[in-house]
Amino acid sequence: MSEIANIESRRQFLKVAAGTATAAVVVAMLPRAARASGLPHLSPDNAAAQALGYVDNTKLVNKGKFPSHTDAQRCGNCAFCSAKAGAKWGPCQLFPGNDVNTDGWCSAHKMRA
Secondary structure, three states: OOHHHHHHHHHHHHHHHHHHHHHHHHHHHHHHHHOOOOOOEOOOOOHHHHHOOOEOOHHHOOOOOOOOOOOOOOHHHEOOEOOOOOOOEEEEOOOOOOEEEOOOEOOOOOEOO
16 A cells, blocks of 8 residues: 555544544533433432531521521522522532532532622
């Protein structure tokens, strides 16, 4: 085979490989989208939830233990929560595998920018 034919074969191979890799990435991302909602609801009794003082209702926060908390802080406006607008529950980066109540709160609350 001539050198030009080898170059063309390599180019063809790289095009096919790149297309296959792109398809694999898209397919790999599908399960993440599917599990973005409908996860089990986080229980305040969960060990991780207790460690961060999570409650299902921001108005139930222990003000003595968390004096900087305000009722305006809630999971629905936290940077870690990715609940859809208007949803009652949604996923949180801090509690993987669980949905948090959008009216809830934990001590790691970070207001969205």
